[in-house]
Amino acid sequence: LAIGPGISYDEEISRLVGSLLIGSKVPVVIDADGINAIAGRTALLKKAGVPVIITPHPGEMARLLLARAKGKGQREEGVTRKQIEEDRINTAVSFAKRTKTYVVLKGVPTITATPDGEVFINSSGNPGMAKAGTGDVLTGIISAFLAQGLPPVDASVLGVYMHGHTGDIMAQKKGTHSLIASDIINAIPSVFKSILIR
Numbered sequence: 001l002a003i004g005p006g007i008s009y010d011e012e013i014s015r016l017v018g019s020l021l022i023g024s025k026v027p028v029v030i031d032a033d034g035i036n037a038i039a040g041r042t043a044l045l046k047k048a049g050v051p052v053i054i055t056p057h058p059g060e061m062a063r064l065l066l067a068r069a070k071g072k073g074q075r076e077e078g079v080t081r082k083q084i085e086e087d088r089i090n091t092a093v094s095f096a097k098r099t100k101t102y103v104v105l106k107g108v109p110t111i112t113a114t115p116d117g118e119v120f121i122n123s124s125g126n127p128g129m130a131k132a133g134t135g136d137v138l139t140g141i142i143s144a145f146l147a148q149g150l151p152p153v154d155a156s157v158l159g160v161y162m163h164g165h166t167g168d169i170m171a172q173k174k175g176t177h178s179l180i181a182s183d184i185i186n187a188i189p190s191v192f193k194s195i196l197i198r
Helices: 011-023 032-038 043-047 058-064 081-086 088-099 134-147 152-174 181-197
Strands: 028-030 052-054 102-105 111-113 119-121
Touching: 011 028, 011 032, 011 043, 028 032, 028 134, 032 058, 032 134, 052 152, 058 081, 058 088, 081 088, 088 102, 088 111, 088 119, 102 152, 111 152, 119 152, 134 152, 134 181, 152 181
Parallel strands: 028 052, 052 102
Antiparallel strands: 102 111, 111 119
């Protein structure tokens, strides 16, 4: 179950995402506004009875780490995007362990962390992929691998690598400035074919 890309965000969506998360009988991938829907309510992640993969970029990770203080005169406290960028590995690992999720912290490099504290650092990808829609493509790739029966860690690590590798191939053909999400989607079949032939 992939939740987030294109759903927008309001209180009703937030309740829906919480219900889907707790009631799902299949693994869940949460991205984009799905992440916004659980920001401040990350305790929901531990209530899921299935594996959960979250795929935040550093800004979304900062929203997830925001501790919402209750009471008059108190302010919200959290971790800044800069702090996350300075300590990507520990940020991903500590959140994954605390929430019992698989965390794919997008960026340079993309970090995948497991609930057991295992960490994977991805070497593929390029700056041309920092455009709208490319994260949605990653969500789709990881979800497709889960749907084919891969365990969450394998779906995450392979999804991140394939996404970045496909983006690298397309950047060589088109350049990083003109690379868009649909270029990655359109190249996936040929990249799979080239890897399977080796």
